[in-house]
Amino acid sequence: MTDVRVIEIKKSVFADNDEDASRLRSELKSRGTYLLNLMSSPGSGKTTTLIQLINRIKDKIKVAVMEADIDSDVDAIKIKDATGIESIQLHTGGMCHLDAEMTRQGLDNVSLEGTDLVILENVGNLVCPAEFDTGAVRNAMILSVPEGHDKPLKYPLMFSVCDLVIVNKIDVMPYFDFDIDKCSEYVHMRNPKARIIPVCAKTGEGVDAVAEWLLEEVYNWKH
Amino acid sequence: MTDVRVIEIKKSVFADNDEDASRLRSELKSRGTYLLNLMSSPGSGKTTTLIQLINRIKDKIKVAVMEADIDSDVDAIKIKDATGIESIQLHTGGMCHLDAEMTRQGLDNVSLEGTDLVILENVGNLVCPAEFDTGAVRNAMILSVPEGHDKPLKYPLMFSVCDLVIVNKIDVMPYFDFDIDKCSEYVHMRNPKARIIPVCAKTGEGVDAVAEWLLEEVYNWKH
Numbered sequence: 001m002t003d004v005r006v007i008e009i010k011k012s013v014f015a016d017n018d019e020d021a022s023r024l025r026s027e028l029k030s031r032g033t034y035l036l037n038l039m040s041s042p043g044s045g046k047t048t049t050l051i052q053l054i055n056r057i058k059d060k061i062k063v064a065v066m067e068a069d070i071d072s073d074v075d076a077i078k079i080k081d082a083t084g085i086e087s088i089q090l091h092t093g094g095m096c097h098l099d100a101e102m103t104r105q106g107l108d109n110v111s112l113e114g115t116d117l118v119i120l121e122n123v124g125n126l127v128c129p130a131e132f133d134t135g136a137v138r139n140a141m142i143l144s145v146p147e148g149h150d151k152p153l154k155y156p157l158m159f160s161v162c163d164l165v166i167v168n169k170i171d172v173m174p175y176f177d178f179d180i181d182k183c184s185e186y187v188h189m190r191n192p193k194a195r196i197i198p199v200c201a202k203t204g205e206g207v208d209a210v211a212e213w214l215l216e217e218v219y220n221w222k223h
Numbered sequence: 224m225t226d227v228r229v230i231e232i233k234k235s236v237f238a239d240n241d242e243d244a245s246r247l248r249s250e251l252k253s254r255g256t257y258l259l260n261l262m263s264s265p266g267s268g269k270t271t272t273l274i275q276l277i278n279r280i281k282d283k284i285k286v287a288v289m290e291a292d293i294d295s296d297v298d299a300i301k302i303k304d305a306t307g308i309e310s311i312q313l314h315t316g317g318m319c320h321l322d323a324e325m326t327r328q329g330l331d332n333v334s335l336e337g338t339d340l341v342i343l344e345n346v347g348n349l350v351c352p353a354e355f356d357t358g359a360v361r362n363a364m365i366l367s368v369p370e371g372h373d374k375p376l377k378y379p380l381m382f383s384v385c386d387l388v389i390v391n392k393i394d395v396m397p398y399f400d401f402d403i404d405k406c407s408e409y410v411h412m413r414n415p416k417a418r419i420i421p422v423c424a425k426t427g428e429g430v431d432a433v434a435e436w437l438l439e440e441v442y443n444w445k446h
Contacts, residue, residue: 041264041265041266041347041370042264042349042370042374042377042378043264043367043369043370043371043374069377070350070377070378070379070380071376071377071378071379072376072377074373074376074377094350094354094380096319096348096350096351123350124264124349124350124377124378125319125348125349125350125351126265126347126348127293127317127319127346127347127348127351128319128348128350128351131317144266144369146266146367146369146370146392146395147264147265147266147369148266150297151265151266153294153295153297154265154292154293154294154295154297154347155265155293155294155347156293156294157293157317169369171398172369172395172398172399175394175395175398176395
């Protein structure tokens with residue numbers, strides 16, 4: 001069985017998370033490493049999407065992944081098996097989110113030398129992770145079709161902090177009452193600039209557009 | 224448009240939530256009111272399931288619903304329109320869960336006289352709501368097929384505190400890689416006594432079994 005490193009994250013001691021997150025972002029900027037914070041509900045397909053995405057960019061830039069979870073290490077193993085890149089598991093010990101200091105504890109265990117992009121797969125939760133700046137350059141989230149197009153109405157903060165909304169599982173659209181136009185309208189109520197990309201992570205449909213967006217983001221960050 | 228009452232929940236002041244929850248449970252016992260705490264991920268179909276369930280039991284017992292959400296009142300309106308029963312909306316003001324004192328703030332706005340059952344639809348989240356005893360007699364949760372059968376591995380606490388796991392959206396099972404036997408095995412790792420009931424809330428399939436379970440629960444609580 002594949003072995004991945006499992007890091008037990010400790011509670012933060014910093015009082016001012018916003019300040020700490022800005023500091024972390026500056027450090028990453030000076031290293032030339034881009035950090036993406038990926039959020040979603042449980043079961044939206046974060047790991048499957050990541051595998052498709054990483055396999056499209058790993059020959060162009062150096063990528064590492066940190067998988068945060070309450071428990072288990074199945075995701076980190078899946079990523080490593082399917083992509084071959086560095087993948088570590090962060091255990092939050094029951095905590096429902098990551099802040100900047102907790103993200104830093106993870107980054108301390110990644111070989112950052114020469115790494116262009118670190119993707120943080122946050123805890124599956126549409127509430128708490130949105131409240132904490134992790135120090136990432138951008139926040140992205142995955143909304144899957146079975147969850148419904150009304151989610152931006154119910155989880156306003158999540159959608160207002162995300163610059164990219166990936167709508168996953170579009171292959172099952174015929175079986176669900178999901179209106180992509182309404183979804184876009186609701187997302188843009190929360191963040192008028194948000195980019196929306198529909199994908200099917202299972203088949204890879206649409207993931208090229210995500211890869212393109214991300215490669216451009218990383219390039220701009222480094223130049 | 225239907226009007227529902229919207230209650231803005233305030234942060235709790237009680238230090239000991241477990242004690243407060245036990246006190247609330249005793250008060251409900253002496254009134255003969257059963258409180259069910261229903262949890263799930265966002266978009267698992269809590270509201271649709273509730274509508275099917277309530278329409279099967281509302282002629283036998285008096286039911287009221289409290290819909291907790293970060294924002295919006297769409298769920299409380301849907302329930303009221305589709306069932307005609309008393310339905311109020313609780314706004315948590317960004318908080319990711321309800322504890323006993325917050326639940327009590329909601330109950331203070333329900334006409335409890337003669338009410339046999341109050342169903343609390345908790346905030347859509349598999350992490351935080353599991354950590355707080357709301358004072359409910361039982362916890363139940365809905366896991367929907369598109370979320371995957373591995374969720375009990377990733378959200379252990381949620382599955383260990385629930386006595387009933389409703390597996391929803393079984394109509395789309397053919398389109399997802401969901402193994403109901405593995406699901407049961409993982410659920411029972413967390414709580415060997417958990418009852419698992421597969422349903423399709425859209426068509427109502429399986430909901431009779433949930434209604435039966437709940438009517439028996441309420442009967443036992445009152446006698």
